[in-house]
Amino acid sequence: MPSVKIPRKSTDTDMTPFVDIAFLILSFFIMATKFKPAEPVPVETPNSVSSDILKEENSVLITIDPDSKVFLNVSAPKDKSNSKIGEVIEELNTSRAMNLSPKEIQSFKAAPIIGVPFASLKGYLNLSPADQEKFKQPGIPVLDTLNNELIWWVGAAKKVFAGQKLLYLIKGDNDSKYPTFEAVINALRKNEEFKYNLITSREEAPEGTELYKERLRQ
């Protein structure tokens, strides 16, 4: 019986095009990715079915950390020189008579997040950026209805950004207590602001619910 010789072919494949594709996709992702800026206050946001993506606009970000401390950050992405943020602190400087020096105002513009009462703001701004990072901020007092300092902060921001769109973002931690959130809302309401954006993580609508059906229809 004549044996049929099957020619042995190499199983090696040329991987080069594969590598090309892999690195092409990789470079795309590197360019498209925007890294999360380092968070000065670690916060774990609750999930919600809301699908609106957070827009980058002038905003007052109110952060509530797990210990129910309140922090504030004013950001104006289009205003590179941070002059608007400077105006906010100058506004407060005059209304609350804090006697901040120009250097301290400069320090405020660079500070990532503020969570100190007005009484200790001057001292905090005098620290070097490295010391500011180490300093344990006590949070802006809000729970006391008579001395809700957030009202002043929001009022100053509202005045400076008058005529422009200003978002009020509330970023609360899962474990923060409800009364703090209520106090934050009250501070905004005192300033005649009734529209807020709560920062949440994405979650799908549960199956079979009204919202699920609504989204299927679209």
Added chain:
Amino acid sequence: MASIDSGGGDSGHKKGPGVKKAKKLSTRVDMTPMVDLGFLLITFFIFTATMSSPTTMDLNMPKESEKKEDETKIKQSGALTILLGKNNQIFYYEGELTQENASSVFKSTTFKGIRDEIIKKRQEVIKNYRPEPRDEEIKQKAKERGDKNWERAALDRDFVVVIKPTAEATYKNAVDILDEMTINAVKRFAVVKISDTELDLVNASQGQ
């Protein structure tokens, strides 16, 4: 698969004696580890990219008003009051809470169970629907809003959910219950301060 072939070895032409054979090395490099690395990095970037897109939930609060006549009246028959207690507990009751009926209407549930209660209450409200002249207006408004179900918009017009968080509720509870309103398409809901009677009942139930 992963192999580097050592070249042809001694193939082909023979050279004369004494001529040293230069070993021919293949120029082919195994690309497999490189592909592995490439895809590893891709997965890393995909993950970090999707993680950093927070969403926002819109919240509109009503204007604070001192005047009694500005307050919205709600029909007791269509009201469902949800109280948020500590440790993710929920208490709820339908209609009005009085000293007498407290033991029968005041119930407790969890965040999983509250959805069914909301759905049940809504269906009950729809069942008890009686046409009223203002229904046309509600339908018209829903149509303008682009609601595809506008013809049914007036059916649950009396359905209102009243949310009353206690001081021990967390922010997550508040967001979850507001989310539940979106999930169940509850059109009318309000966040209200808890009353003393309700607080006493919640505390008594939590003490157990």
